[in-house]
Amino acid sequence: MEKIEPNESKKSQEFINIKPYSHKYSFFNYQFNNIDDINRVFFSNRCYFFRKIAKNYPEEGQKFVSVIDHLRNLYNKRTELFPGEKIQKLKTGTNDQIILTRKQVALLFLLSFLDLLYVEEKKNMNLFEVSDLLCKKTDTAFEFGRSFLNYLIVIGNWISENNPILDEKIIYIRRNINSKEYLNKQENIKLCDLVVDSKESLFNGTASYCVDFANKYIGGGVLTGGCVQEEILFCIEPEAIVSLLFMEVMDDNDAIGIYNTIQYSDYKGYGFKFTYNGCLIKDNSQKKTHRIIAIDALAMSHSSSYIKENSILNDINRDIHKAYVGFSLANLDKNLSKTIATGNWGCGVFGGNHELKFIQQWIAASFAGVERLDYYTFGDKQAKPIETYYKAIKEKYKTAQNLYDALILVSTVNENYINNLLTLE
Numbered sequence: 560m561e562k563i564e565p566n567e568s569k570k571s572q573e574f575i576n577i578k579p580y581s582h583k584y585s586f587f588n589y590q591f592n593n594i595d596d597i598n599r600v601f602f603s604n605r606c607y608f609f610r611k612i613a614k615n616y617p618e619e620g621q622k623f624v625s626v627i628d629h630l631r632n633l634y635n636k637r638t639e640l641f642p643g644e645k646i647q648k649l650k651t652g653t654n655d656q657i658i659l660t661r662k663q664v665a666l667l668f669l670l671s672f673l674d675l676l677y678v679e680e681k682k683n684m685n686l687f688e689v690s691d692l693l694c695k696k697t698d699t700a701f702e703f704g705r706s707f708l709n710y711l712i713v714i715g716n717w718i719s720e721n722n723p724i725l726d727e728k729i730i731y732i733r734r735n736i737n738s739k740e741y742l743n744k745q746e747n748i749k750l751c752d753l754v755v756d757s758k759e760s761l762f763n764g765t766a767s768y769c770v771d772f773a774n775k776y777i778g779g780g781v782l783t784g785g786c787v788q789e790e791i792l793f794c795i796e797p798e799a800i801v802s803l804l805f806m807e808v809m810d811d812n813d814a815i816g817i818y819n820t821i822q823y824s825d826y827k828g829y830g831f832k833f834t835y836n837g838c839l840i841k842d843n844s845q846k847k848t849h850r851i852i853a854i855d856a857l858a859m860s861h862s863s864s865y866i867k868e869n870s871i872l873n874d875i876n877r878d879i880h881k882a883y884v885g886f887s888l889a890n891l892d893k894n895l896s897k898t899i900a901t902g903n904w905g906c907g908v909f910g911g912n913h914e915l916k917f918i919q920q921w922i923a924a925s926f927a928g929v930e931r932l933d934y935y936t937f938g939d940k941q942a943k944p945i946e947t948y949y950k951a952i953k954e955k956y957k958t959a960q961n962l963y964d965a966l967i968l969v970s971t972v973n974e975n976y977i978n979n980l981l982t983l984e
Contacts, residue, residue, distance in 0.1 A: 574645040575805055577667065579637070579675045587631045594620030597627070601673045601690075608693035608704040616705070623708055626715025633666050633718055634675075640666055649733045651683065651807040656732040659801075661821075662725040665714045667801045672707060678804070685776040687803040692782045698831070699786045703794045705835040706824040710797045713823055713840050724846075731802050732816035736884045739876065741926045748959045751924050752931040755946050761935040762792065762822065762849065766900035768889055771817075772907070773853035775809045777802050786833045787907050792851070794833075796820040799851060811877055814885035815853040822847045850895075854885035856905025856916065871970055875919065878905070879963070882923035890928055897928060902935040903942055913941040914976040917949075918966055925959035944977040951981055 589600050594617070598609035612620045638644065640663050649655050670676035674690035689707060692700050717725055761769050772788045773779065778800060781790040793799045798820040806815060825836040840846060856878055882904075889897040901920055905911035917934065924932045934949075936942035956962040962980075969979035 573648040573650065575648050576644065576679070577641060577646050577670070577676065577804070578644040579670055580677055587634050591624055591627050593624060597624070597673075601675070602694070606690075606693050607696045608701055611701055612705070612708070619705065619708060619712075622712045623715075626712055626719070629715040629718040630669055630711065633662065633669060633714075637666060637670075646805050648805050649731065649807065651810050651813065652735050653733055654735050656730060657805065658728050658730050660725065661727050661729060661798070662718075664729055664798050664801050665711075665725070667804060668707075668797055669711060669714075671804075672711065683808045684806070685774075685778050685803040685808075686782065687801070689782060689800065692784070695784060697784055699784055699833060702826075702833055702835045703781070703786075703790075706794050706826070707797055709835070709838050710823045713838065727819065729798055729820060730816070730818040731806065732818070732888065733806070734814045734816065734884055734888055735812050736880075736887065737812050739880050741883065742876065742879070742963060744960060745926065746958060746960050748925055749957060750921060750953050750959055750962060751929045753921065753949055753953065754931065754933045755936065755949055756933065757936045757938045757942075757946055759935060760937075761900035761902050761933065762795075764900040764933050764935070766898040766931070766933045767892075767895040768850045768852050768899045770885070770899060770901040770904060771799075771851050771853040772902075772904045773809070773815070773855045775855040777806045777809070777815055777853055786830050789853075791826065791829070791833060795822050795824045795826055796849060796851075797823065809853075809855055811881065812884060814881065814888060816885075816888045817851040817853065819848050820851065822849065852885040852888055852899065854881050854904070856881065856909050856911055858905075858909040859911065872967065875915075875966065875970055878916070879919045879923045882920050883927050886920075886924050886927035886929050897930040898933065899924060899929055899931075900933040900935065902937060903939055906939075906941070912974055912976065913939065914944055914974070917942070917945045918952075918962065918976060918980070922959050922963050922966070925962075948977050948981060952977065955981065 591597060594609050594613045598604050598606045647657055649657060671687055671689040678687050680686055693704050771792055774789060778793050779785050779789045781793040781800060799817050802817055822839055825839050827834050827836045857874055886899055889899060903913055904916050904920060906913050906916055921932060936945060956965060965980050965983055969976060969983060
């Protein structure tokens with residue numbers, strides 16, 4: 560993969576302190592016999608998650624206790640893994656990256672999980688405090704906690720085996736592109752190939768990259784009780800959560816890439832019906848990795864009041880550009896196919912229109928040079944026109960520029976974008 564060249568000098572880089580609480584250094588010298596010991600030593604018995612695990616899933620608790628000595632070894636190597644006990648911040652509006660081993664990432668997560676890490680709250684970053692979620696008395700927080708516990712159990716077992724998988728690299732990337740010149744009369748760029756699927760999950764597809772329907776603060780509510788697409792993705796792949804520690808908020812020209820995270824847990828349900836459904840890691844050959852592209856859509860209620868606003872063109876261009884910045888990450892690795900899995904981006908709590916978000920992503924992917932866009936509708940009724948008419952749209956418009964020009968023409972009519980595009984003279 561091509562190296563992201565920082566667009567700021569080393570002197571202007573900022574770093575985040577990752578030194579554990581000094582008064583808790585000795586806690587890992589304790590002999591833990593059960594999950595209640597974990598709760599007492601690290602949380603003064605205030606952790607709802609560990610109490611409920613001990614009551615309802617004692618076997619999961621004992622698995623964690625059985626690997627605690629291996630996790631202790633990881634903790635004791637913290638100055639070796641992070642000399643200077645600091646990590647670079649990836650700042651808003653920059654092109655830069657951090658590469659960490661799976662072992663380094665596991666240590667950061669462990670510190671946050673056991674409330675060992677002091678995290679300075681910053682207004683331009685999400686808050687990296689896994690332990691806070693464990694103390695919440697909600698079903699969602701508990702099920703997320705079970706997934707996090709499973710992740711640390713797997714890591715502990717790998718440490719005991721001295722498994723080389725722990726030396727694999729995870730890449731965290733910031734991508735920033737300011738120019739929107741691609742929207743101006745690039746006549747010959749054809750609409751990219753498109754596959755529409757109504758039943759499968761984009762996490763299970765064959766595309767090289769999958770899209771995180773992100774909050775501008777990476778991770779969204781994953782550690783505060785949220786439970787939609789981004790939060791679920793970060794829950795089942797906890798290595799992504801570590802990005803909250805050093806990744807600043809995204810602006811309109813930013814996207815984030817998180818590469819080579821493993822899906823450690825299976826799950827069922829969505830939203831507040833989410834439940835942890837067991838460990839997915841049987842052996843190294845069965846691991847499922849993802850290359851995540853995080854892009855945040857505009858939050859809006861796509862109603863008549865929105866249609867009347869003068870900013871509609873800017874808003875449409877904003878989300879086309881946001882997707883373009885994210886999708887252009889696929890151009891950095893010449894060894895992978897430029898295939899991206901996505902879906903109803905920004906159509907949940909952000910209130911986006913399904914048809915509009917689909918058209919915007921198709922245009923952006925085509926301009927960005929994506930070879931194939933795999934579009935997962937999740938069987939949503941509001942996305943039915945996409946499944947039915949996408950081939951007719953491609954036949955009529957053929958190029959990204961033609962479809963973009965037509966979208967601008969129909970954007971102020973009403974919400975039936977696909978019908979208006981197909982009937983436009």
